[in-house]
Amino acid sequence: MDPIADSAPRPLRLDFYPEQRDRDEGWLETVERAVSSGLGSAVRLLHPLAIRAELARIRRRGRRLERLHEAALDGERRETRAALRRHGLTPENVRRGFALVREVSKRELGLRHHDVQIRGGLAMIRGELAEMDTGEGKTITAALAAATAALAGVPVHVITVNGYLARRDCETLAPLYDALGVSVAVIEEGMEPAARREAYGADIVYASNTEIAFDYLRDRLVFGGRQGELRRRLRRLTGDRDLEERLVMRGLHFAIVDEADSVLVDEARTPLIISRQSNPEDEAQWAGKALELAGNLARDVDYKLIGDERRVRLTDRGRETLTRRTARLDGLWASPIRREEVIHQALSALHLFKLGDHYVIHDGKVQIVDEYTGRLQPDRSWSDGLHQLIEVKEGVEVTGQNLSMARMTYQRFFRRYRMLSGMTGTAREVRGELWSVYGLRVSRVPPNRPSRLRFWRPKVRSHADEKWARVAASTAREVARGRPVLIGTRSVAASLTASTALEAAGIDHAVLNAENDTEEAAIIARAGEPARVTVATNLAGRGVDIALAETVTAAGGLHVILTERHDAGRIDRQLAGRAGRRGEPGSVEAILSLDDPLLDLLQSPAVRRLARFPWGTYGLRLRLFDRAQRRTERAHARARKELVRQDRRLNTLLSFTGGLE
Secondary structure (H helix, E strand, O other): OOHHHHHOOOOOOOOOOOOOOOOOOOHHHHHHHHHHHHHHHHHHHHHHHHHHHHHHHHHHHHHHHHOOOHHHHHHHHHHHHHHHHHHOOOHHHHHHHHHHHHHHHHHHHOOOOOHHHHHHHHHHHOOOEEEOOOOOOHHHHHHHHHHHHHHOOOOEEEEEOOHHHHHHHHHHHHHHHHHHOOOEEEOOOOOOHHHHHHHHOOOEEEEEHHHHHHHHHHHHHHHOOOOOHHHHHHHHHOOOOOHHHHOOOOOOOEEEEEOHHHHHHHHHHOOEEEEEEOOHHHHHHHHHHHHHHHHOOOEOOOEEEEHHHOEEEEOHHHHHHHHHHOOOOOHHHHOHHHHHHHHHHHHHHHHOOOEOOOEEEEOOEEEEEOOOOOOEEOOOOOOOOHHHHHHHHHOOOOOOOEEEEEEEOHHHHHHOOOEEEEEEOOOHHHHHHHHHHHOOOEEEOOOOOOOEEEEOOOEEEOOHHHHHHHHHHHHHHHHHOOOOEEEEOOOHHHHHHHHHHHHHOOOOOEEEOHHHHHHHHHHHHHOOOOOOEEEEOHHHOOOOOOOOOHHHHHHOOEEEEEOOOOOOHHHHHHHHOOOOHHHOEEEEEEEEEOOOHHHHHHOOHHHHHHHOOOOOOHHHHHHHHHHHHHHHHHHHHHHHHHHHHHHHHHHHHHHHHOOOO
């Protein structure tokens, strides 16, 4: 049985701006996909035997390449490229390409792919998601699939969670791609359209999910909305001669998504919107009135906060109060639907969005902090007037509201790639969603070396000040042993609180959060030094490799302290995975408190008071955190599912109206 032949990608036709047609499944397609998933799982019972045979073939070919001098290897490269261009990604050509990339990597980077990395590369070239433990070298693993596809003439997009990782990975692998005769480029924030167009002309393009998705949406505006291949060809043949000069991308051929669960699942709740701005003075006027009205409503009488779903709901009494207080106002306040929508947003701005957690004030502007990556999002703003309400709330200059010109969800965007694959260390919790939404099967790849990461018994304190005192004490103990310590927090505000606690204990440390992310590379470069203490938000989570000094390994490796639980357990596992990478020693310790904002979602004050009792409540405290996290994960999953349904309904409407996506 040939594991590549079973699921080998069909040759990708290089049409003008190719992309996959939308798959808006009905019930029959859903049943068909479920049956296909079951059959695929049954076939994979034989997969381990087949993959071992495949690895042996690639290794045999690799041993032959090891004996070649440079001129002979260059000849092999030309022959392999010709075979891939002529016959495509056949099983034999994939083996040939992998063996070549592996050997060139050894000569150019000093790194030869080991078996588990080859397994990950094979999963990606089949259009699957490779789940590999943190520290297993996913960056160089992706190069196997990316370079082989590029040698076959297939343009490749390697998509990361942020621009820093895109630039880092591109620079790391550039010598390998150059030696293979494959061009590579990176898309960065602030690039002009001409520079972007040139970069997209490369064989392999590295970019963040945000940059690449918005470039595609801007190209949709150039096309004028929903257009098929035939209509695009007609536009090229008729009056629109400069069409290609106004586009920046070449279509959606093959995507390899790094940290795929973050990009395809966590980010999927955020729709992609290109907009124009309204008049800031008008926005300031209605937003100020909305906050005044909302601030005078009574909680649990006029409105209720629904914590686990992070939304507010007006009561019947609240609607009556609002109607009475706006009776003499005109404009949007005369419409019951519009005024209730505005007050919903105003209540959200007042009670659900907090400075230091969800946004910061930077350069006199409200800037969103991404809850999953901890990074500032200066080009993003909340929709439906929420951003303007928060600007008025914080007393900064009010900007114009973004009025939608084009809109698309991440789910629809990534489903349009002719071939989609990815890699991550945390996919098992969302494998069902990845399959149902994207048709993306998860392939588990075992670690190259057994993990030596130790998880210490979690500690749950009654109050936050007790927690931070314990964090400082634990940090001092590990520093005395010569170990570096990474302290993880959810928000900018929490990172500053941790810093204050460490200062009080006389512990020297560095802080990495959205307010100083320009220093990220320098802080991470030193985070593995002996006795080095780093406080960080999720900036130090996904994709970050903390290199350890030799003396650190002997002392026990990196020690990670988790001070809060995240909305998804996968994010906690990503931060924990900064320690114990590549078989190195390391340890993880969770130090929590019952003041954690995550527990606010439970709305069970009596149980929380009971949990504060100092004896015999340890198990109850942990169960509270587990319950709150599961509830939040379910709420987010429901929100993503509803977004997919709304997207399909909107797409159906647009098919009749001819409007923009």
